Amino acid sequence: GQQLNQSPQSMFIQEGEDVSMNCTSSSIFNTWLWYKQDPGEGPVLLIALYKAGELTSNGRLTAQFGITRKDSFLNISASIPSDVGIYFCAGQRVGSSNTGKLIFGQGTTLQVKP
């Protein structure tokens, strides 16, 4: 069954606004990843997090690995129209990091109004 709860399910924001989305799990993960999927494309890795408490930025994107290892958030600052897409969190559970098997959240669909 589903092991990652991602919220919100969708967001419709004005260009320039900041965005925040998060994922929670009842299980401990040792790696958290954030992907973006553009229409007609596959997911592309945005940010990877490997340590509890880690805060990592990639341009206007910032993500954090929760201290409990059961959650992560992604922030997008000053959104622009090309930020539109589906954002997925994904985790690797303890013991599966050497297999690369990913568990995904349901996705957050982001729409940006110019």
Place this chain on the structure above:
Amino acid sequence: EAGVTQFPSHSVIEKGQTVTLRCDPISGHDNLYWYRRVMGKEIKFLLHFVKESKQDESGMPNNRFLAERTGGTYSTLKVQPAELEDSGVYFCASRLSWSTEAFFGQGTRLTVV
């Protein structure tokens, strides 16, 4: 360098028919994964190859699904016979053994009618 490529990009078949999806991973990537996203839900793991060997096929829904990776290069995922609930987007991903980053293909959208 070419990315992960999947064929076809779309497939519409009738219930009971057979469909074969193909994935060409990035050259040199020993690890190959199949995932599936049913509409509106999470992307779910199906199986994992290391070279030509199935490392983990715990996510395969049932025995109507058969994955192969002969020679450790491209992989195929066959669904026979297809059922309505098999509809969704099937993603393939590949990864170098020493890296944590998996690269995804554009997906195959399968519609069973």
